[in-house]
Amino acid sequence: xxDEEHPIKFWRAWLIPGVLIFALTYACVKGVNYAMFFWLxxxxxxxxxxxxxxxxxxxxxxxxxxxxxxxxxxxVSDYMARVQGSGRSPxxxxxxxxxxxxxxxxxxxDPTVVYLSVMLLLAGFLIGGASNLVGSVVxxxxxxxxxxxxxxxxxxxxxxIIDGTGACxxxxxxxxxxxxxxxxxxxxxxxxxxxxxxxxILLGTRAYKETKGFLKGFRSPRQQRVPTD
Numbered sequence: 381x382x383d384e385e386h387p388i389k390f391w392r393a394w395l396i397p398g399v400l401i402f403a404l405t406y407a408c409v410k411g412v413n414y415a416m417f418f419w420l421x422x423x424x425x426x427x428x429x430x431x432x433x434x435x436x437x438x439x440x441x442x443x444x445x446x447x448x449x450x451x452x453x454x455x456v457s458d459y460m461a462r463v464q465g466s467g468r469s470p471x472x473x474x475x476x477x478x479x480x481x482x483x484x485x486x487x488x489x490d491p492t493v494v495y496l497s498v499m500l501l502l503a504g505f506l507i508g509g510a511s512n513l514v515g516s517v518v519x520x521x522x523x524x525x526x527x528x529x530x531x532x533x534x535x536x537x538x539x540x541i542i543d544g545t546g547a548c549x550x551x552x553x554x555x556x557x558x559x560x561x562x563x564x565x566x567x568x569x570x571x572x573x574x575x576x577x578x579x580x581i582l583l584g585t586r587a588y589k590e591t592k593g594f595l596k597g598f599r600s601p602r603q604q605r606v607p608t609d
Contacts, residue, residue, distance in 0.1 A: 393537050398522050401582050403542045406514045407549020408579040409476060412483070412572050413511040414550045415557050416442055416503060419568070427565050428491055441497055445504025446512070449475070453509035454517065461521070465593025468518055472510050473587035476579045479506035483576065487569035507576075515546060 394400050420442060421435035430438070453475050457468040482502040488495070519539040553575065560567040 388537060390537075390541075393541055396522065396538060397525065398518075398586075399538055399541060401586060402514055402518050402522070403545035404549075405472070405476075405579045405582045406511070406542055406546035407552075408575040408582075409507065409511045409514060410546040410550040411553030412479075412575050413446075413507050415553055415568070415572060416483075416507060418554065419557055419561065420500075422561070423565055423568070424496075427487075428496075438496055438500055441500040442504035442508070445501040445506075446508025449505035449507075449509025450512045451509075452505070453513050457513060457517070460590070460594050463594045463597035465590070465597050467586075467590040467593075468513065468521065469583050469587040470591045470594065472513060472518075473580060473583045475506045475510040476576055476583070479503060479510070480573050480576050480580075482506065483572050484569070487565065515543060519543070 394403075417439070420439045421432060424430040424435040424438055425432055453471055456474075457471040460466045460470055461468050479502075482499045486496075486499045486503065491499075519542050522535075522538055522542075553571070556571060557568050560571060
């Protein structure tokens with residue numbers, strides 16, 4: 381009923397299962413995503429001596445990877461979330477964990493065009509896919525929990541908390557990247573993998589439990605599936 385819809389207290393919203401974990405995860409991943417998106421052309425120009433116009437073309441490859449990453453990460457997470465006892469955390473964890481590889485390998489001396497293209501496509505595919513999934517469909521899933529009982533005002537509040545925390549995390553990381561880059565890009569490419577690693581730590585336990593639930597439900601002769609629409 382609409383008259384039963386009311387916002388919940390701010391501190392109680394953080395206690396709803398999944399809110400704190402996904403909010404902090406989003407802060408880390410969105411920060412890395414924005415750092416790659418905004419600072420990549422400057423990095424390529426200063427570190428690899430690539431002209432600005434060509435550096436922007438490489439930045440476009442990152443965005444192309446993001447498009448395909450959103451599609452694949454969303455499809456995998458939908459498939460896993462349909463199995464009772466599973467969820468979206470395993471696919472998020474997998475994408476973020478694999479993103480450590482291209483982000484760490486991107487900072488090399490005298491990279492070739494092919495090398496940069498492959499690394500940036502992979503980075504966009506993995507980081508962008510995970511980041512957009514947390515900021516969209518994960519918020520919707522949390523809003524369907526019994527703890528909110530269809531309370532649309534509370535759902536909006538929870539979504540705002542996750543999105544707002546992600547924005548704060550992104551803003552803080554952009555400030556850190558700006559400050560660190562004035563001294564050395566080496567520090568920047570320590571910060572970014574650390575942020576991704578922290579996301580993996582935050583998601584680890586939940587991803588493990590949901591992976592077990594998925595395997596159990598998938599192997600069951602009568603696996604129970606939950607709707608994703």
